[in-house]
Amino acid sequence: MTRKRRRLIVLLACGLGLGSAAALTLSAFSDTLELFVPPSRIATDAPHGGRAFRLGGLVEAGSVERVSVAGQPAARFRVTDGGATVSVEYVGILPDLFREGQGVVTLGSLRPDGVFKAQEVLAKHDENYMPKDVADALKKSGNWHPETGAAPPAAALWNDPQTKITKAGS
Amino acid sequence: MSASQAFPVPSRNLHRFANPGRFLRLSGRLLPWLATIGIALSAVGLGWGLTLSPADWQQGDAVRIMYVHVPAAWLASFGYANLAAASIAALVWRHPLADLAAAEISPVGAGFTAICLATGSLWGKPMWGAWWVWDARMTSVLVLFFLYLGHIALVRAFDDPQRGARAGAILALVGVVNLPIIKFSVEWWNTLHQGASITLTGAPTMAPAMLWPLLLVAIGAMFGFAALVVARTRAAVMERRIRGLLLARAQEGEAA
Amino acid sequence: MTHLPFIVASYAITLVVVGWFTVDAWARMGRARRRLAALDRRPQR
Incomplete structure (x- = not known):
């Protein structure tokens, strides 16, 4: 075995070890790498006690209701992932891409009545x-x-x- | 004394292109072609993207940012793959030009990664409603940027350039683990960043009138990237020779 | 054209970064070539 071949094999072995270590780490931390929680996984994955998290899903068709709160634009709509649906309330300007059927990622917290109070709404393209x-x-x-x-x-x-x-x- | 005479020609096959004199000759002939094709394709593609290509039904004209963002993103990853290949050639085969090439790839790769991050941010603000979000795609590309910066700093941090190159090559290879993470981040986890429109396996989900200018810019940018790396590596080869000559003169002076 | 400031900024950043790299590589090659030529011309002992 030449020295070049030995160096190549050592490098491949290191790569294999590093690759599997990275794969294990990523799959262990997979939950924290998710940006948002879809409506049907709120019960299991969302933090409890009114703490903030990101909710993500599609804006349900026919659910958008634009209102005005104290002179500020506001909106009520429902976010769905096909399995479950959550009502969202938001005061502020919605992004340009916001529409029915669009994916949205919204930061906020669940009120005791089950309505999601959003502080930020981002549109997903x-x-x-x-x-x-x-x-x-x-x-x-x-x-x-x-x-x-x-x-x-x-x-x-x-x-x-x-x-x-x-x-x-x- | 010409450049080609100054270096002994190695007999080994693999090191045939390692001869610096031969590299300077070959790359000197190649460089004008790489640069011309790169500039021409990019200019036509960007002009097409800015003016003739249609606006998107949702994004409006902001879709035109894609024509710089996506090629920059592809090159950020492609450049890193090249950095890794050069690092393997340096570590395993001790290829004498690979160290020089690796040190010249990382600044160019960092430049394209910076373009990718900046233009992505400029698209994200009007479209998503945020300059930046810590989702898996954006975070992994930011990590790529820091890997490039780390490589730039590391190869220049040692008094002995050989040791710096060795350390840089190891860092570059460890960082390769980030490339599949960038590519598949939008599939493995939920992200704000959209999935890939152009894949090797499926049909593109992009109108042909947008796809063609994008591909033109992407191919042009790849030639441009190659031209920049070749030009910088040529300069580095000549600079190494200057250092060698000066060192030899100084030693002669001491001996006299 | 909608979103014009964002489009202009994106293209400007791209052109400035790529342009800087191009000019830098060009100048560096020229500098190295001239120094090498000057060193080669000097008489060897």
Whole structure:
């Protein structure tokens, strides 16, 4: 065995050890690496006693109610992950991307009545990048309902005249 | 005396490209091509992204920040993979150019990581509503930035450059564990950062009118990155030779 | 164009950082080449 080969093997062994150590550490701390708690895991994962945490999920369709509290913009809406739903109250300006069906991550705490009192609402963008005219056409043709949080049809079909999914009324 | 005569030509196959004279000749011919292609593709891609490509239905024109953010992010990780490859070549094969190349890769990689972090922040404020959030993706990219900075500092921290290079190579290889964390952070944990739109396995979830300029900038930036690293490594090879010559003169002077 | 200040700042930061690296690498190569040429020209004993 040459010295080069020995050095290579030592390096590979170190890499294997380091890799497994890192994997074990990450899986052990996996819960703390999550940014937010979805509604259906609040009972198990959220801190108790009115302490602050981040709640994350989709804004439920038809749940957004924009109000005004002491002259300030405010909103009431529900956050859902399909399994459970939590009501959220927020006083402040919502981000531009906030809409029904959008993912949101909101920092706040649960009141005793089960309503989440938000101090901060962040909008989550998904991995879909779509021009405005395509989005309008998809919505108009009934092929996509973004307010439900559903993913749009595959991007490869957007400009395909064969599928006609962006053509209205087809 | 020309540069190529100053160094003995090693006979070993693997070290064929380690001859500094040959490296200077080959890289000198390569560099104009790398730089020209890099600048041309990036300029066309950025111009396309800024003007012709459509606005996003939700993001509006802020989507144009993607054309600088995403290539910078890809290069931040790609550059680190190159740093790790150079470190392996230095540690295992004692390749004489690998140490020099590694020391020149890390500042460029740190630069692109800084661009990625800054432009991501500038996109996050209007879109998410926050400049920064400590989610797994952003935190792991910040760790990448600190790994680069640590490597820059470490390779220059020793009086003996050989020891600095050795320490830097070990740090670089330990940090490789962060690369899969960056890549998969958006799948393993829930994050504010969106998942990948462009993957090796699935179809892209991005309109073609946005995808093409993005890919142009990304390929151009990769050529630009290579050009910067090659240019810096050329300078480092010449600087090492200057130090060697000065040292030899000083010793001759003492002997006389 | 919406969000213009954010777009301008992003492109400006990118161009400044990449431009600085380019100018620095260029200048460093030129400096090294000139010093090396000067050293090579000096008579050897």
